[in-house]
Amino acid sequence: MGLWDVEKIPFVGTDNVEQGLGFRYYDADRVVAGKKMKDWLRFGVAWWHTFDQELVDPFGTGTSHRPWYGKYSDPMDEALAKVDYAFEFFTKLGAEYFCFHDRDIAPEGDTLRETNANLDKVVDKIEENMKATGVKLLWNTSSLFTNPRFVSGASTSPFADIYAYSAGQLKHSLEIAKRLGAENYVFWGGREGYENLWNTQMKREQAHMAQFFHMCNDYAKEIGLDAQFLIEPKAKEPTMHQYDFDAATAIAFLQTYDLMDVMKLNLEGNHANLAGHTYQHEIRTAREAGVLGSLDANQGDKLIGWDMDEFPTDLYETTTVMWEVLAEGQIGPHGGLNFDAKPRRTSFVAEDLFRSHIAGMDAFAAGLLIADKMHEDKYIENLQAQRYSSYDSGIGATIEDGTATLASLEEYALDKPQSELIAATQSDHLESVKATINNYMFEALK
Ligand code: XUL
Ligand code: CO
Secondary structure (H helix, E strand, O other): OOOOOOOOOOEOOOOOOOOOOOEOOOOOOOEEOOEEHHHHHOEEEEHHHHHHOOOOEOOEOOOOOOOOOOOOOOHHHHHHHHHHHHHHHHHHHOOOEEEEEHHHHOOOOOOHHHHHHHHHHHHHHHHHHHHHHOOEEEEEEOOOOOOHHHOOOOOOOOOHHHHHHHHHHHHHHHHHHHHHOOOEEEEEOOOOEEOOHHHOOHHHHHHHHHHHHHHHHHHHHHHOOOOEEEEEOOOOOOOOEEOOOOHHHHHHHHHHOOOOOOEEEEEEHHHHHHOOOOHHHHHHHHHHOOOEEEEEOOEOEOOEOOOOOEOOOOHHHHHHHHHHHHHHOOOOOOOOEEEOOOOOOOOOOOHHHHHHHHHHHHHHHHHHHHHHHHHHOOHHHHHHHHHOHHHOOHHHHHHHOOOOOHHHHHHHHOOOOHHHHHHOOOOOOHHHHHHHHHHHHHHHOO
16 A cells, blocks of 8 residues: 555546545546646645645644654654655655745754755655656745744845845755756745835835845856746735735736746735635736746635635636636646645545545646636637627727827717717626536536
């Protein structure tokens, strides 16, 4: 059986309604819209949730049962053992990618030098396992928010020593990305934001952050690291305002500081909700600016205002995401679906780690099948083309080709009676559109 008391997760098809330890929809090699499912979805496992999360909440300690608990007294021994658990987990689940923060995988020493030495030992073992299994690194990142030294941020810290330390930490993290062939490198803001504006020089902090990214880019070029850099927007939490609030804010930041060619975005469902947006809104915003990079797959809860990191099971949402991905032709040039998600505190046995990933993978595979059916019929494409068709010719075409002026439009509009203007508008039949999308969901999964 191996280290985990679970067999390799098979594709079982749709005979049984009850979800067990098998995939109903995720059939890795099945071809959908010209590509294998696994190549559309590129699932990744998040080290921090799956191997480090003890399922704590602000009111209680961890509830999780994990097979390595109580076996190791030295934290380095445990860190090294977890590599074996991790790679068996990836292989049994059939996830071809994983993601980690530097501090997820190895304990810190007193100095950066000591910490790097710990890290390198674990990275050596990860590298061996990657070679042996073929599992790839979707992205790595640096935890510049866990340790108390980052209490007021890292590259936006008001304390220059902390900025310098963060830069040193990041440098080694980029070297690890190079060594492990990371496809992307993620910068989530962590504590890059503020608690209160009275004590904050916002512009100065943001300029420091931009300079940090430029230094990272320079170093990546110097060492020949070609991982795609990604910013991961989040509106709030842990700070009350995060500088990478949402996709639009992050794009404005990249434009202001000449970073549009350097960075794309890694978008997360629950983060979208914290900004008051849908996941689809964030993905569409990034797509239209040409900066869709990768996706953190999770979902929030309508009734709870913080970052829940639930496994994504909302079929409607996975359908919208996969509709955008099919329209884009890929998640991003090197993107994937990283499960930045944890089982609920009440799902505490080790097997729940498999069950929760299966639930998320099946929800995205089903979303892909539904979105593919909608694309085949060009249902949304036709609906949108029809809605904007008045710009394809006549007065609308003069607006789009730039030949219209206020005067030419006034001349066109000046004597039009109200009845003609009302006749120029059309009902969206929005409820029927939503019902049709529901019908696609039923039909595609028959
Ligand atoms: C936090 C979050 C991070 C990033 C990586 O909400 O999403 O785990 O994905 O730092
Ligand atoms: Co995330």
